[in-house]
Amino acid sequence: MFATFAPPPQLSGLVRMFWAFEHEVPGNTPYVYRSMADGCAELIFHYRNRFSPLSGTEGAGFSHLHAQTSRYSRFLTHGSFGIFGAYLYPTAVPLFFGHSASSVVNSMPDLQSIMGRDGIDLEERIITARFHHQRVAILSDYLLALLSRRKPANGAVQLAVQTILRANGMVNIKALAGSISLSTRQFERNFKAAAGFSPKLFTRIIRFHRALDAYGQYDGNLTGLAYECGYYDQSHFIHDFREFSGYLPREYFLGRPEGIEYRE
Template identity: 30%
Template sequence: MHLEVVAPSPALADYVEYYGVWEEDAEDDVPLGAPVLPGVVNGLNVLVGRSVEVAAAGEGSRVQVAALAGMVGMVTWQQLYQRQASQAGVLGIYFRPAGFFHLFGAPMAEATDPTLAVGRLAGQFAHELIERISQAETNGQRLAAADELLLRQLHCQQPMPNAIDLVADRILHQHGQVNIEALAHDAGLSRRQLERRFLTEVGAPPKLYARIVRFNHVLQLLAASPAPSWQDIAYRCGYYDQAHFIREFRFFTGKSPSNYSLVDSDFAHFFWAR
């Protein structure tokens, strides 16, 4: 698998975190897979080549992305598993916490956990993006097309960062170790107002968002340590005790820390290594 991360134009920095391009160049037809653990990144993925399917762990259902583009929203409660055919590629646009909402006005709760046809959320933009990317011959041309279309969308919408962006940034900066009441107070909102707006603009309630950010910090520390101390990681990530840490770990992975093996792949980093 070949992966590349590219920064957007500076004007888009408040709304788009990065572009990601990954390609499978194997010559056989064996489907290649990668797990997607819970993470807070919202991604708009456009297929280049052959099919991709997304399965939810613990469920029998499988979503076949057949419309060339899909919105992979925040993954909150279970592991997803993405399988794509060899010689397939994906161009992904990965947004800041409320970036997609600012650019398209779509309620982000609709994109949380499932994979959706992006036309439901981005309308004409999605159709034009698919057309431009399918016509492009190189990844450079595809990235340039995505950047151009997003800059045009930015000019049309003229969004302004707001209190929800500040709250999300604090949660990220503090690795999820926050007090929601204090965040609401500092944002000039009641807790209920914060929860309602955060769900609409980001895709999950702020408490759940903070839990996922903290869990992602666990994964980052785990990836950085060849022989991790679970007790040390639990302490550094602010869990009350070992029992609390184990409950959260089971909730997000379905396994206890001692039975878990991190899939430390570049693909996985797209979703939790902010």
């Protein structure tokens, strides 16, 4: 079971959605989940069982911030599990936690390390809640309280991030910088602080995610999919897909990728 929940309007510019992923695994059977490179961050709470990292990252607590990442990671658990999370727009990280996004990319800090005692209390409330709507309310209230303590975000960079997301990464960086009256160098510096990655790397990851969304609809035309996702040729598409997922495209679309149940 994979379900999504809309954030309250006050958080809609920072939280893409809340989600829950539950899966029944027979007995104590090993289950491997693979997380892909992602330009967005997630707050994650394991309320039933938990995963241990197999590769690509460190840490294995019940709750953590899975920051923006340019690489894939693999995680192992035994038996059935339940996870609740908040999928955050990139610029949410500095607003909520007071860290530049670039300082936490490719990491998974536990909540206590970034929130102090509040992180421990929040983890306990989320994990012990009986229903997902309660978890949504608890986390929404907490994030709204955090937001009230922070300075407003850089509106120009937020607009740029949203523009890239809406265009599935198919944008001209120089033209985008000019549209918000910044030089390319200024834009890159501000963008990296707020969103974690350079605009170029961010757009590559977002194009990759456009390709991931084709799972279950792939018709075997790899060249057509590459062009549809904004790649100039098949070789660049294959390179990015393998770098960000660990799979060749045909392995992913025609095989049985790890942890794919949430897309089915």
